[in-house]
Amino acid sequence: MSLAHEREDSLVKTLKESFPSDIKEATVVRRSRINLVVAPDKIADIAVFLRDKLGYDHPSGVSAVDYNREGRFEIVYHLSSIKTRDQQDIVINLKESVPRNSPKAVSLVSVWPGVENYERESIEMFGIQFEGHPRPEKLFLNDNWDGPPPMRKEVRFPTD
Amino acid sequence: MQAMSPTEPGAQTMTLSVGPQHSGSGHMRLIVELDGDIIVSAMPDPGYVHRGIEKIIELRNIIRSIPVIERPSIIDASNLNHAWVKAIEELQGVEPPARGQYLRCLINEMNRIMSHLYWLSIYGVFLGHTTMFMWPLGDRELFIDLAESLTGARITYSYLVPGGVRRDLPKGFAEEAIKRTKYFEKRLDEYENIFFKNPLFTSRAKGIGILTRERAIALGSTGPTLRGSGIDRDLRKDEPYAAYGELDFKVHTRPGGDSYSRAMVHMDEMRESSQLIRQILEKLPSGPVRRKAPIVVPRGETYARVESARGECSFYMIGEGGDKPYRARYITGSYRNLAAIPEVLKGVRLADMPTSWWSIDYWPVEADR
Amino acid sequence: MAPIVGKFKAAVNSWVAYSAGLRHLFHKPYTLRFPEQRYAVEAGFRGRHLLHLDRCTGCGICAWICPEKCITIVQRGDRWFPQYFYGRCCFCHFCTDYCPEFALEETVEYDIAEYTRELLVWSPERLAKPPAKKDNKYVFSVNGSRGASQVPEQGH
Numbered sequence: 001m002s003l004a005h006e007r008e009d010s011l012v013k014t015l016k017e018s019f020p021s022d023i024k025e026a027t028v029v030r031r032s033r034i035n036l037v038v039a040p041d042k043i044a045d046i047a048v049f050l051r052d053k054l055g056y057d058h059p060s061g062v063s064a065v066d067y068n069r070e071g072r073f074e075i076v077y078h079l080s081s082i083k084t085r086d087q088q089d090i091v092i093n094l095k096e097s098v099p100r101n102s103p104k105a106v107s108l109v110s111v112w113p114g115v116e117n118y119e120r121e122s123i124e125m126f127g128i129q130f131e132g133h134p135r136p137e138k139l140f141l142n143d144n145w146d147g148p149p150p151m152r153k154e155v156r157f158p159t160d
Numbered sequence: 161m162q163a164m165s166p167t168e169p170g171a172q173t174m175t176l177s178v179g180p181q182h183s184g185s186g187h188m189r190l191i192v193e194l195d196g197d198i199i200v201s202a203m204p205d206p207g208y209v210h211r212g213i214e215k216i217i218e219l220r221n222i223i224r225s226i227p228v229i230e231r232p233s234i235i236d237a238s239n240l241n242h243a244w245v246k247a248i249e250e251l252q253g254v255e256p257p258a259r260g261q262y263l264r265c266l267i268n269e270m271n272r273i274m275s276h277l278y279w280l281s282i283y284g285v286f287l288g289h290t291t292m293f294m295w296p297l298g299d300r301e302l303f304i305d306l307a308e309s310l311t312g313a314r315i316t317y318s319y320l321v322p323g324g325v326r327r328d329l330p331k332g333f334a335e336e337a338i339k340r341t342k343y344f345e346k347r348l349d350e351y352e353n354i355f356f357k358n359p360l361f362t363s364r365a366k367g368i369g370i371l372t373r374e375r376a377i378a379l380g381s382t383g384p385t386l387r388g389s390g391i392d393r394d395l396r397k398d399e400p401y402a403a404y405g406e407l408d409f410k411v412h413t414r415p416g417g418d419s420y421s422r423a424m425v426h427m428d429e430m431r432e433s434s435q436l437i438r439q440i441l442e443k444l445p446s447g448p449v450r451r452k453a454p455i456v457v458p459r460g461e462t463y464a465r466v467e468s469a470r471g472e473c474s475f476y477m478i479g480e481g482g483d484k485p486y487r488a489r490y491i492t493g494s495y496r497n498l499a500a501i502p503e504v505l506k507g508v509r510l511a512d513m514p515t516s517w518w519s520i521d522y523w524p525v526e527a528d529r
Numbered sequence: 530m531a532p533i534v535g536k537f538k539a540a541v542n543s544w545v546a547y548s549a550g551l552r553h554l555f556h557k558p559y560t561l562r563f564p565e566q567r568y569a570v571e572a573g574f575r576g577r578h579l580l581h582l583d584r585c586t587g588c589g590i591c592a593w594i595c596p597e598k599c600i601t602i603v604q605r606g607d608r609w610f611p612q613y614f615y616g617r618c619c620f621c622h623f624c625t626d627y628c629p630e631f632a633l634e635e636t637v638e639y640d641i642a643e644y645t646r647e648l649l650v651w652s653p654e655r656l657a658k659p660p661a662k663k664d665n666k667y668v669f670s671v672n673g674s675r676g677a678s679q680v681p682e683q684g685h
Contacts, residue, residue: 063489114380312575
């Protein structure tokens with residue numbers, strides 16, 4: 001496998017040309033991995049562009065990270081492409097940051113139906129609110145869980 | 161068959177909870193809406209075996225987390241272990257020696273066979289075929305015994321560490337493994353005769369539980385569920401890792417999208433893994449099996465993934481320079497296929513429910529972590 | 530015509546399925562009657578630990594690396610040794626790998642079950658005793674014609 005990344009560079013160029021003011025950062029981290037940082041209010045348009053124009057139709061997961069020292073949550077959508085055969089190994093990490101004291105984000109279930117369960121998990125584990133999510137109930141925790149969202153950094157359980 | 165819509169006047173549905181105590185549901189709950197005998201919608205309710213593994217691995221150093229990482233899917237432990245170790249090695253910039261990579265592929269393929277045999281035995285017992293419950297579990301002993309001589313443990317090995325593997329091949333392993341894989345392939349023919357060609361199974365599984373190609377892609381499914389709908393994606397070929405770039409094997413797909421297609425994809429993969437084991441033992445290079453790697457997670461982030469038996473298992477790891485990761489997001493194959501369960505069960509009769517949803521090979525513990 | 534051909538094929542496949550099962554009716558089952566017939570585990574099996582008291586320096590690396598935190602370092606006179614709680618041990622043997630003095634060794638002894646949890650705490654002296662020998666060993670073997678079975682181990 002070559003170490004050059006022409007496909008990744010051309011993807012980044014297309015994205016920067018189509019959304020010149022909305023993308024905060026688009027970098028090729030290494031071969032086959034692209035990081036894309038956008039503002040939370042523009043993420044729905046960029047998501048539709050990624051799915052329809054660039055062929056990134058296969059959601060691989062959604063992660064949420066608690067950067068408590070910087071006062072924000074970062075929500076990362078991992079996307080891969082099945083339609084385009086020569087981009088089979090590329091993963092685009094679509095990132096957005098929401099402030100920690102009012103964590104509101106827009107749900108992308110209408111763009112990729114498969115992200116529903118991951119967003120549900122982020123709702124219960126971090127306390128992030130996704131607007132427009134069809135089923136914001138608890139997924140893994142008990143229905144009567146009354147404690148704080150467990151994955152936040154300040155929540156400590158007895159460690160060993 | 162058309163289900164009567166619940167919005168028609170006079171129509172109502174019954175909610176049935178196929179709970180964790182039911183022997184046909186595994187350790188999770190399915191909330192099923194029935195219209196007579198036909199399922200209108202099915203909602204899975206996981207979380208019965210949730211252990212908070214993502215929180216645990218933020219509190220332990222990377223070697224102490226290895227037994228924890230393996231436990232979500234004990235029958236497929238080495239593939240999950242490989243995803244963890246791959247993420248750490250990408251952050252550290254360490255590359256294991258060639259013999260270590262081949263041994264990793266060897267234990268991965270043995271695990272793939274073991275996991276598919278376990279799936280097959282539970283599939284048999286869900287359909288009432290108790291011979292198919294006993295035979296695969298008995299033949300699984302062939303490979304458990306081999307794994308025991310290689311790693312020292314029967315199911316959860318803790319065999320892969322950052323930098324390589326812990327032990328080398330014992331004497332006499334190669335001849336025994338070749339003998340056993342040849343015997344196993346004859347047994348697979350017997351399985352086909354007694355189960356996969358049996359009209360008692362084909363009449364129950366063909367055309368049941370359809371997952372179309374478009375829905376499989378949009379829902380993010382992976383592994384045999386995706387390949388049973390005609391999409392040939394396999395990380396071992398798309399993004400080769402370990403020694404898979406130098407090995408010669410086929411990716412098996414079936415175009416049907418029904419339960420029979422997914423079951424046959426599992427069978428084909430078992431045959432392929434069996435010949436891969438012989439190929440690996442033939443091509444095994446010499447040299448050390450392990451390189452020194454520190455117990456540290458350097459600053460950076462990475463997204464590492466491997467092809468486990470049920471699909472892609474991936475880690476999104478963020479390091480900040482200590483001996484523990486700052487955040488390690490763990491997504492397993494079963495967690496990704498959870499979204500396909502409501503899709504597969506729409507419009508199916510209640511008696512066909514185990515046939516359809518177990519053919520996805522959803523392992524509840526792996527999804528709950 | 531096609532329904533009749535379909536029914537004929539189904540009948541043939543049913544007969545093939547039944548005969549595939551019936552052929553195994555007279556094979557010997559391979560179930561061992563433990564504890565009279567014991568399975569001989571492979572040579573590299575990871576059972577309980579063997580402690581070499583003369584080599585141990587009491588550094589505590591085994592207790593630090595243990596994933597389940599089952600090792601406590603206890604004092605014997607002016608030296609310190611590990612004490613194991615086998616109720617939580619997962620037999621990963623990272624402690625054996627990381628000991629800098631090679632004071633810990635793997636044994637194949639696996640039947641260490643007790644009736645009370647307190648008896649599962651093994652003192653350093655109990656860990657230093659060599660494992661007991663057991664007989665009636667059976668091994669797993671794949672014979673070309675008879676298939677897989679548990680056969681008595683020869684020459685032991």
